[in-house]
Amino acid sequence: MxxxxxxxxxxxxxxxxxxxxxxxxxxxxxxxxxxxxxxxxxxxxxxxxxAPEKAPDVVLESIGISHFVEKVRWSMDRLGIDYMERHNGGTLGAYFTGRTVPQLRVRTGVVQTVIGNSPEILRFLWGNYSGTLGDKADFLEPTPERLQLEARLDRYARNLQVWIYHHLRQERELTLHLWGVDDPETPGWQKAALRLTYPVLAMLIRRTFRINEHHYSKAVHYIEELLADVDVQLADGRTSILGEETINYTDIAFAALSGPWLMPDGFGGGHADACRIERDQAPAKMRDDIERWREDYPRVTTLVEGLYANERKPQKKVQ
Ligand SMILES: N[C@@H](CCC(=O)N[C@@H](CS)C(=O)NCC(=O)O)C(=O)O
Structure with a gap:
C-alpha cells in the first residue's frame, strides 16, 4: 500500500x-x-x-503476453473476481527488481499481501475463494493428480521460453513487440527503457535461458514428449486431460501455457492483443516447428483452440 x-x-x-x-x-x-x-x-x-494509499483490492502484475500470467488470469476470470491488471514491460521486473510475473497483490486487512509464482497464486485463489464461491472454485482444487500434471506443464512452459527466445535471438523488433513496446498499457518510461537497454536484456536472456543449439534441441525434445503424451491421452475422446468430467485448472494451464506456439484467438482475454506474434510474422524456423506440432498433435490443437473458443470468458471489469 x-x-x-x-x-x-x-x-x-x-x-x-x-x-x-x-x-x-x-x-x-x-x-x-x-x-x-x-x-x-x-x-x-x-x-x-x-492512512493507507487507495489501491484496488486485487491487482495482477503482468506482462501482456506472458503465458504464466495467462494461466493465472484465466483462472481469475473464470472465478469472476474483480481485479485490476497492471501491464509491465517484459524482462524489466526480473532483471532490475528481481521479480517475475504473474504477481498478485491482495489487500488483506490493513496490509497488502504479495504472492509470486503461478502455482502459489492458484493455491491462494483456491484457499481464498472456495469457501465463498463454492462449486465455482472446484476447478482449482489441488488434487495430487492435478498437482503432478501442473508441475510437468510448468516445465513445458519453461522449455517453451527457451524455444521462443532461441527463435527470436536475432529479432530485435519482434522481441520488443513481445515485451510490450506496442502495448498501450505498458508505461511509456518502460518502453523507453526496453529500447535503450535491449542489448543488455538480450544478453541476459541468452545467458539465463542458455540459448544455444544444444539447449534448444533439449527443450524441443521435452516439449514434444509432453505434447505426444497429452495427444495420446486425448485419443479416447476426453475433453479434460486427466479424464475428469469437467475441465479443471490443469486444462486451463495447458491451454494458456501453449500460447507461445499455438497463439489461439482469445489468448490473453484482451490483454495480449497488442503483443501477439502471429504465425505469419514468426521467423521461418519457428513457423516450421509450429506447423509440425499442429500436424503431429492434432488433438492438442483441437483441445486448446476449443477451450479458448468455448471456455475463455472475458474479464469482469473492475471500477
Ligand atoms: N515459475 C514462475 C515463472 C514465471 C515466469 O517465468 N514469468 C516470466 C514471464 S513469462 C517473467 O516474469 N519474466 C521476467 C520478466 O519478464 O520480467 C511462475 O510460474 O509464475
Missing amino acids: TRKRLLIHTAFLFVLPLVVAWFGLGLMSAALLVVLMLLWRWAIALSGIV
Whole structure:
C-alpha cells in the first residue's frame, strides 16, 4: 500500500550523495540528512497503517503476453473476481527488481499481501475463494493428480521460453513487440527503457535461458514428449486431460501455457492483443516447428483452440 511512497523515498536515497556533493555538505549536515531519511521512512511505515494509499483490492502484475500470467488470469476470470491488471514491460521486473510475473497483490486487512509464482497464486485463489464461491472454485482444487500434471506443464512452459527466445535471438523488433513496446498499457518510461537497454536484456536472456543449439534441441525434445503424451491421452475422446468430467485448472494451464506456439484467438482475454506474434510474422524456423506440432498433435490443437473458443470468458471489469 505504501508502494508509491516507498518508490519516491528510494529515488531520493539514490540522489542523496549528489545533493551532498553538489552543496559541499560537511559531516554533521550529511548525518542530519541520514536522520531525516530514516524519519521519512518511519513515517511511510506508519502511514501505511494510519492512512493507507487507495489501491484496488486485487491487482495482477503482468506482462501482456506472458503465458504464466495467462494461466493465472484465466483462472481469475473464470472465478469472476474483480481485479485490476497492471501491464509491465517484459524482462524489466526480473532483471532490475528481481521479480517475475504473474504477481498478485491482495489487500488483506490493513496490509497488502504479495504472492509470486503461478502455482502459489492458484493455491491462494483456491484457499481464498472456495469457501465463498463454492462449486465455482472446484476447478482449482489441488488434487495430487492435478498437482503432478501442473508441475510437468510448468516445465513445458519453461522449455517453451527457451524455444521462443532461441527463435527470436536475432529479432530485435519482434522481441520488443513481445515485451510490450506496442502495448498501450505498458508505461511509456518502460518502453523507453526496453529500447535503450535491449542489448543488455538480450544478453541476459541468452545467458539465463542458455540459448544455444544444444539447449534448444533439449527443450524441443521435452516439449514434444509432453505434447505426444497429452495427444495420446486425448485419443479416447476426453475433453479434460486427466479424464475428469469437467475441465479443471490443469486444462486451463495447458491451454494458456501453449500460447507461445499455438497463439489461439482469445489468448490473453484482451490483454495480449497488442503483443501477439502471429504465425505469419514468426521467423521461418519457428513457423516450421509450429506447423509440425499442429500436424503431429492434432488433438492438442483441437483441445486448446476449443477451450479458448468455448471456455475463455472475458474479464469482469473492475471500477
Ligand atoms: N515459475 C514462475 C515463472 C514465471 C515466469 O517465468 N514469468 C516470466 C514471464 S513469462 C517473467 O516474469 N519474466 C521476467 C520478466 O519478464 O520480467 C511462475 O510460474 O509464475
